[in-house]
Amino acid sequence: MGLMILAGAETSVVLTLLLFAAVGLAVWETREQKLDLQTSAWWVLLVLLVHVLGYLALRVWVWNRSRGET
Secondary structure (H helix, E strand, O other), X not given: OHHHHHHOOOOOHHHHHHHHHHHXXXXXXXXXXXXXXXXXXXXXXXXXXHOHHHHHHHHHHXXXXXXXXX
């Protein structure tokens, strides 16, 4: 979605709201994981650019990271 916006494609209100929701969830998740600012910014920008795939990658990374700590 973010790449579509950068390319100048038409966007719907629903997809834009979903993009903001995914970015908000990414911000929430990175704050909950207490990541440093640079890592948090990297994940949020990834979600902003590739939307759902970026958020799923973040969730898998967090799950794998938490599994390794136990």
